[in-house]
Amino acid sequence: MSHLVILPFLLPILGGLLLLLPPIQNALIRQRIFAIFTSLLLILVSATLLHTSYTQGTQLYLLGNWQPPFGIVLVADPLAALLMLLTSVLGLAAILFACAGDDETGMYYHTLILLLMAGVNGAFLTGDLFNLFVCFEILLIASYALLVHGGGKQKTQASLHYVILNLVGSSIFLIALGILYGMLGTLNIADMAIKLQHLSHDDQLLVKVAGLLLLVVFGLKSAMLPLHFWLPRTYAAASAPVAAMFAIMTKVGIYSIFRVHTVIFGEQAGELAHIAQFWLWPIAILTLFAGAVGTLASSNLRLLTANMILISVGTLLVGAALGSEQSAGAAFYYLLHTTLVSAAMFLIADMISRQRGKAEDRFVQARQMKQRDLLAGLYFVAAIAMVGMPPLSGFIGKALLLQAADSGASMAWSWSAILLAGLAAIIALSRAGTTLFWRVTSLNEEGEQVPVAKLLAVSLLLICSPLLVIFAGPVTAVTSTAAAVLHDPALSVDALLPALNLSAGGY
Structure with a gap:
């Protein structure tokens, strides 16, 4: 059994703890170097794990060598590995940007970022719902502290709302887990998918309730309508590197919807198959509408970007609502x-x-x-990518999603909603750029010169968009494989139970 699988979860935890110990604790320069080194190591490990899972199949890690469904199992399939690589790149950018001075405004910034990355990676890796809950709590605790990093009334208010809503979400999560365990006797995702097929009609009703409660929880995490109202103000109030890192938080909820409602409540679930589809279509369309209205009504660029995240959530939910392997690959x-x-x-x-x-x-x-010309150039590239215009990656992503809607009704709804939301984004970002860069008076000589660390962080993120275009063939091959694994019970269920197929775990 390879220990590579557990490293994306273990490394940031150990790194965060070491940052609390002397001689690193009292030297900010050493903290920065150590945090950057840890994030680079995470990128290397995640990339290796992605290559391994793509070429050799899903990798399992059985803690204590306890066989599922009785022990804790970590599952590194192409989807989990790909998202862990994404998290690692995002974490490196957030650490680099903060090294220009944002990490001086409060204590333990680098420790909290690494712990947040550990929680996110753990959520992508876990093979059972209880440990998904545990990893949710790890990332949420880190996010609570990061949100108020640097202090301020606005951050405290946003943090209070964010904490209360997530505590409610955690309570609903536990209620759903209790129902599922009482009905199925297991919380292992693969084992649940098998036992779901042998339930009586009355038990199926309770499991359906629990499944829809999970949809509510994941909807709160992903900020889908009507559970989206916390996101714009919360993200706008956070410091810049923290808000950038939070961009992955909603994707954990989206990932959970795909994982749970495809593997557990997929085609093989009988009467419980696709219980979320009825709700996902109107929610996706309304989330797109709310995001579009929010972008047009935004009063500053941070709030506009937060509402753009709502548009992206709605777009991803369209991919989930379509429910096909092709739409899942496009969504990824x-x-x-x-x-x-x-x-x-x-x-x-x-x-x-x-x-x-x-x-x-x-x-x-x-x-x-x-530095108007420099910032205008960076803004222009980011804006073109965000609205989905060629030649950057947003265009390919939306084109793949629209192509996946091949039936009349789904095509009408998805094309109309996505394209109209894109039009609203173009109008909002055009207005923002015009105001920020053209409606000016005299030169502001007192403005801060852009530090090299910040420029490197932004460049690292922006260069990924053309790279996703240049290497669109290999990237779409990986995302298509990830979708195929997710939709094939032989790969997403049977292969995750080594008691039945020991070779799947690399033994």
């Missing part, structure tokens, strides 16, 4: 794109804010930025 490609570009825009908004004086990133007339 779009997920990579939107996470990276949204994070970059949060960082760009911070750099713009620091050069506009008291106007910050609000859409009002202000003094000209000292």
Whole structure:
């Protein structure tokens, strides 16, 4: 059994703990170097795991060598490995950007970022629902502290709402897990998929209730309508590198919807098959509508970017609502794109804010930025990518999703909603760019020069968009394989029970 599988979860935990110990604890430079080194190591491990899972099949890690469904099992299939690589790249950018001074505004920034990465990676890796809950709590605890990092009334207010809503979500999660365990006697995802087929009609009703409760929980995490109202203000209130890192948080909820409602409640579930589809279609369309209205009504660039995340959530939910292998593969490609570009825009908004004086990133007339041409170029690239215009990756992601809607009704709904939301995004981002860069007075000589670390962080994220285009063939091959594994019970269920097929775990 290879220990490589557990490293994306274990490394950031150990790294975060070591940052609390002398001689690293009292030296900020050493903390930065160690955090950057840990994130680079995570990228290497995640890339290796992605290659292994893609070429050799799903990798299992059985803690204590206890066979599922009785022990804790970590599952590294192409989807989990791909998303862990995404998390690692995002974490490196958030750490680099903060090294320019944001990590000086509060304590334990680098420790909290690494613990957040551990929780996110654990959620992608876990093969059972209880440990999914545990990893949710790890990432949420880290996010609570990161949200108030640096202090301030606005951050405290946003944090309070965020904490209360997530505590409610955690309570609903536990209730759903209790029902499922009482009915099925297991919380192992693969084992649940098998036992679901042998339930009586009365037991199926209770399991259906639990499955829909899970949809509510994952909907809260992913900020789908009507559980989206916490996201814009929370993300806009967070510091720039924290908001960039939070771009992956909604994707954990989206991932959970795909994993649970495809593997457990998929085709093989009989009467419980696709219990979420009835709800996902209207929720996806309304989330797109809410995001579009939010972008048009946004008063500053950070709030606009947060509402753009709502549009991306709605777009990904369309991929889940279509329910096909092709739509899942397209959604996974779009997920990579939107996470990276949204994070970059949060960082760009911070750099713009620091050069506009008291106007910050609000859409009002202000003094000209000292490095207007540089920031305008970065903004233009990010905006083109976000709205899905060629030649960047957003265009390919949306084109793949629209292509996946091959029937009349689904085509009408998905094409109309996605394209209209894209039009709203074009209008909002065009207005924002015009105001920020053209509606200016005299030059603001007091604006902060963009530090090299911040420029490197933004460049790292933005360069991923053209790379996703240049290497679209290999990337779509990986996302298609990830979707195929998710939709094939032989790969997503049978292969995860080594007691039946020991060779699947690499023994």
